[in-house]
Amino acid sequence: MKTLSRIYMFIVFGLLYAPIVVLVLFSFNRAGTFNTYSGFSLYWYRELFRDQTALDALKNSLILATLSSVTATLIGTLAAYGIHRIRSKAVKTVINSVTNIPMMNPDIVTGVSMMLLFAAAAAIPFLKVEMGFWTMLIAHITFNLPYVILSVLPKFKQMDKHLTEAALDLGCTPAQTFLKVELPSIMPGVISGLMLGFTLSLDDFVISHFVSSSDFKTLPLYVYNQTAHEVKFSMYALCALMVFAILLLMILVNFAGADRTEKKKKKKTAAAVR
Numbered sequence: 001m002k003t004l005s006r007i008y009m010f011i012v013f014g015l016l017y018a019p020i021v022v023l024v025l026f027s028f029n030r031a032g033t034f035n036t037y038s039g040f041s042l043y044w045y046r047e048l049f050r051d052q053t054a055l056d057a058l059k060n061s062l063i064l065a066t067l068s069s070v071t072a073t074l075i076g077t078l079a080a081y082g083i084h085r086i087r088s089k090a091v092k093t094v095i096n097s098v099t100n101i102p103m104m105n106p107d108i109v110t111g112v113s114m115m116l117l118f119a120a121a122a123a124i125p126f127l128k129v130e131m132g133f134w135t136m137l138i139a140h141i142t143f144n145l146p147y148v149i150l151s152v153l154p155k156f157k158q159m160d161k162h163l164t165e166a167a168l169d170l171g172c173t174p175a176q177t178f179l180k181v182e183l184p185s186i187m188p189g190v191i192s193g194l195m196l197g198f199t200l201s202l203d204d205f206v207i208s209h210f211v212s213s214s215d216f217k218t219l220p221l222y223v224y225n226q227t228a229h230e231v232k233f234s235m236y237a238l239c240a241l242m243v244f245a246i247l248l249l250m251i252l253v254n255f256a257g258a259d260r261t262e263k264k265k266k267k268k269t270a271a272a273v274r
Helices: 002-026 043-050 052-085 089-104 107-122 133-158 161-169 174-203 206-211 219-226 233-273
Strands: none
Touching: 002 233, 043 052, 043 233, 052 089, 052 133, 052 174, 052 219, 052 233, 089 133, 107 133, 107 206, 133 174, 133 206, 161 174, 206 219, 219 233
16 A cells, blocks of 8 residues: 555656656757757756846746735735634634635636726726736735735634733733734744745736736746747746746755754753753
């Protein structure tokens, strides 16, 4: 049984990571084709850094992902705090259900609804709404919010409520209690929500497609536009660089988590000895 489970695991991981491995390998292929592998070369990486349009699209994606994830994290953390403070279980259940609806909706539904919202807003005489950066930012913040709330809310539930009461009894204001006691306790959930929002925004195509304009293109839109002709091999080089960056980030996060765990163990050991 263990052998079968291991075989199944290798098959699953193979299906998941084989396309990424092929992409990385052929990003170093000088021939620029999948038919032959002419040898290791950095030619397409050099071509990537000469492609100003691709670099501009990457810059737009990074700016949009950073702003949308940070804004969604701030709003989502405060929203999770408000939901946690609601005493009525019925009201809390309804709000949680409404919050989860955008995550269950297909992206195309969200994209079309956001497009119709901006089109309706543009019809109002005193509102100057044009498709572009700001409409994409609002759309990305909107679909990031439920994921941030979902990441932060469980941390509020896990937090020891007596810590908050003790801080208030010792003279802290509600704002000081939140910043000095509650925020450090929920920080892992906040960071998770921030990283998840950044990843979703960087990766999004469907929603961006409906609310974008010709003067502001993100990387997924730029790659999609190439499919009408032929995707440049420099795009494979760019994707490989993103894979390397994510891999490095995950290694750093794991090492940081291991260091924190080790420090906690040492503190517990020292406390037990005393």
